Amino acid sequence: MAAPRQPGDQASEPEDACRAENQEALPASFSSFALIVPSVRPFPETPTCQAMNNSMIRPDKSGFISVGKMQFLRAICLTVRAVLVGVILGGAATPAAAQSTRFEPAPDDPRIIAVIANRDRLNAALRTGDASVVDGLLASDFVVNAPIGQVVDRANLLGRIRTGEVRQEETVLNLKFAGVRGNLVVLMGEEIVRPAALMPNAGSTVRRRFTDVWREDGGTWKLAIRQATIVAVD
Numbered sequence: 001m002a003a004p005r006q007p008g009d010q011a012s013e014p015e016d017a018c019r020a021e022n023q024e025a026l027p028a029s030f031s032s033f034a035l036i037v038p039s040v041r042p043f044p045e046t047p048t049c050q051a052m053n054n055s056m057i058r059p060d061k062s063g064f065i066s067v068g069k070m071q072f073l074r075a076i077c078l079t080v081r082a083v084l085v086g087v088i089l090g091g092a093a094t095p096a097a098a099q100s101t102r103f104e105p106a107p108d109d110p111r112i113i114a115v116i117a118n119r120d121r122l123n124a125a126l127r128t129g130d131a132s133v134v135d136g137l138l139a140s141d142f143v144v145n146a147p148i149g150q151v152v153d154r155a156n157l158l159g160r161i162r163t164g165e166v167r168q169e170e171t172v173l174n175l176k177f178a179g180v181r182g183n184l185v186v187l188m189g190e191e192i193v194r195p196a197a198l199m200p201n202a203g204s205t206v207r208r209r210f211t212d213v214w215r216e217d218g219g220t221w222k223l224a225i226r227q228a229t230i231v232a233v234d
Contacts, residue, residue, distance in 0.1 A: 101189075104179035112178045115185040115214045115221045122223065123171045131161040139215055139224040147208055147228045148200060167196035185221065187212040191228070207232040 103112060118137055125133035135158055142154040152160075160166040176189040188211050195202050213225035 101175045102177045102179070104177075107178070109180060111180055111185050111216075111221070115187065116175075116178065118214070118221050119173075119187065119212065119223075123168075123173075126161070126166065126168055127170065129161060129164060129167050131158050134158065134161055136220070137222055139217055139222040142222075142224055142226075144226040144228070147206075147230050164196070164198045166199065168199070169194040169196055183215060184224075185214045187214070190231075201230075201233050205234040206230055207234075 101107070103109070106112075122134060122137045125131075125137070138154050138157070140154065142157070144152050144157065146152045146157075157166065170193065172192040174190040174192070175187060177187065179186050189209075191208050191210055193206050193208065195204065195206060197203075208228045208230050210226065210228040212223055214221045215224040216222075
């Protein structure tokens with residue numbers, strides 16, 4: 001096997017012949033790799049070039065690299081470029097499920113912890129239809145812009161829970177934001193629910209965007225304002 005040509009060495013006759021067979025510009029399929037490593041030129045496995053391609057690894061800026069090695073390096077390049085694009089765009093291409101929750105001031109703030117715990121209790125009560133638990137977690141002036149397209153107050157919601165009109169079999173929370181604003185805690189994100197028998201879209205998987213505003217009342221964090229909008233039904 002021939003030793004790789006060192007920088008400054010003169011090209012051999014086989015190299016010159018290979019270059020003559022491959023005078024075209026870098027193939028379009030390798031253009032993204034060339035953005036990062038512009039000095040590398042891939043040559044196809046033609047009879048003239050094959051032996052050299054098997055023995056040479058980019059000796060200098062005008063040298064060769066085998067097609068197999070080029071494809072491997074290009075895969076690395078594309079991965080790096082994808083990461084860089086994600087960083088530049090601020091994570092715009094990142095799947096929702098992979099995005100982290102934004103906490104203000106911090107995830108271990110006791111107010112945020114208490115509100116998230118009470119929201120879990122509220123969801124559990126909605127699964128079982130326990131209106132008494134829901135009653136204790138709603139502010140006296142509670143109001144919701146409900147998924148049914150109506151603004152519903154506290155008494156209306158509790159009545160619907162007691163009759164079974166509001167009940168859901170399960171809830172998956174994708175929390176995007178949890179922040180303290182003065183004497184309030186605001187939660188925002190997506191919830192995936194399966195409405196029970198008497199609700200619209202019963203048995204379907206419903207995705208909703210929500211905003212919850214919680215306020216402390218007598219030492220208990222209670223839901224004061226809520227908005228929930230259906231974005232998809234599967």
